[in-house]
Amino acid sequence: EADIYQTPRYLVIGTGKKITLECSQTMGHDKMYWYQQDPGMELHLIHYSYGVNSTEKGDLSSESTVSRIRTEHFPLTLESARPSHTSQYLCASSDRQGFSSMNTEAFFGQGTRLTVV
Amino acid sequence: GNSVTQMEGPVTLSEEAFLTINCTYTATGYPSLFWYVQYPGEGLQLLLKATKADDKGSNKGFEATYRKETTSFHLEKGSVQVSDSAVYFCALILTGGFKTIFGAGTRLFVKA
Numbered sequence: 418e419a420d421i422y423q424t425p426r427y428l429v430i431g432t433g434k435k436i437t438l439e440c441s442q443t444m445g446h447d448k449m450y451w452y453q454q455d456p457g458m459e460l461h462l463i464h465y466s467y468g469v470n471s472t473e474k475g476d477l478s479s480e481s482t483v484s485r486i487r488t489e490h491f492p493l494t495l496e497s498a499r500p501s502h503t504s505q506y507l508c509a510s511s512d513r514q515g516f517s518s519m520n521t522e523a524f525f526g527q528g529t530r531l532t533v534v
Numbered sequence: 535g536n537s538v539t540q541m542e543g544p545v546t547l548s549e550e551a552f553l554t555i556n557c558t559y560t561a562t563g564y565p566s567l568f569w570y571v572q573y574p575g576e577g578l579q580l581l582l583k584a585t586k587a588d589d590k591g592s593n594k595g596f597e598a599t600y601r602k603e604t605t606s607f608h609l610e611k612g613s614v615q616v617s618d619s620a621v622y623f624c625a626l627i628l629t630g631g632f633k634t635i636f637g638a639g640t641r642l643f644v645k646a
Contacts, residue, residue: 423577448632458572458621458639465633507577511632519585520632522568525577 420444423508423526430498430533438493438529440508447512449491450523451475451483454505466491498533505530536561540624540637547614548645555609555640557598557624565626567591567600567607568634572621581609581622619644 421442430436442449451464452475462475466485480502481495491510495502509523541556559565566585570578582591587602596611607624624637 450633458641460623460636460639462633509578509634511634513632519566519629520627522566522580522583522627523578523634525570525579527577528575530575 421508421510421524421526423506423529425529426527427530428532430531432497432499432533434498436495436498436531438506438508438531440491440493440526441489442491442510442524442526443489444510444512444524445488446510446524447488448510448520449485450509450511451481451491451493452507452509453477453479454507454528460507464493498531500533503531503533536565536626536628536635538624538626538635538637540622540640543621543639543641544643545640546643546645549616550613551644553609553611553614553618553642555622555624555642557607557609557637559605559607559624559626561605561626561628561635563629564602565628565631567598568625568627569596569598569607569609570623570625570636572623572639574620578623614642614644616644616646618642 424439447468449466452460461477463479464483507528508526511523568583569581571581582593584591584600590599621639
């Protein structure tokens with residue numbers, strides 16, 4: 418089983434509130450990712466990180482921000498939540514396979530379902 | 535550009551029926567190919583993978599073969615169960631890359 422954890426699992430919050438979604442992994446993986454999953458199931462990469470102090474924007478523009486101060490921790494923050502932010506947010510991590518140039522598959526957390534009312 | 539295309543769902547089958555979910559890809563080089571499964575309310579789990587042409591990935595009765603000549607990685611299972619009801623994602627990682635490129639997902643319903 419993958420050792421990547423997201424909290425909270427479910428969050429209902431009012432418009433304008435600041436929220437932080439937590440993601441932690443105990444596998445020592447250097448790369449971490451945040452995906453937003455729409456009701457139609459499609460996954461959209463919104464942020465990723467190569468390692469400590471690295472953060473990059475993904476393929477889908479997002480008003481959220483991320484930080485990577487420690488290898489194991491990759492929190493996502495929304496400064497002012499809006500109903501349009503209602504979605505499922507999935508965190509994942511991956512790493513290089515030994516000394517090869519190949520990367521492992523992504524390991525996913527269980528997700529946070531965010532509802533902004 | 536690099537992409538993954540999988541058959542649209544939902545796919546509805548009766549228990550013990552044969553399952554095929556088609557997946558084709560467009561990518562440079564020799565990507566690694568994956569199938570993930572997402573059960574209701576959960577994150578994605580790796581189901582199987584193949585890292586080079588003609589490799590067959592298998593797990594829990596599911597199989598997929600990496601076909602370079604047809605750029606395909608179709609998922610099959612001989613006899614589905616109600617517990618297989620989930621969303622299935624085909625995906626790839628480019629040679630030398632690290633980001634996973636996902637298909638749009640195919641929802642499977644299995645009726646008892």
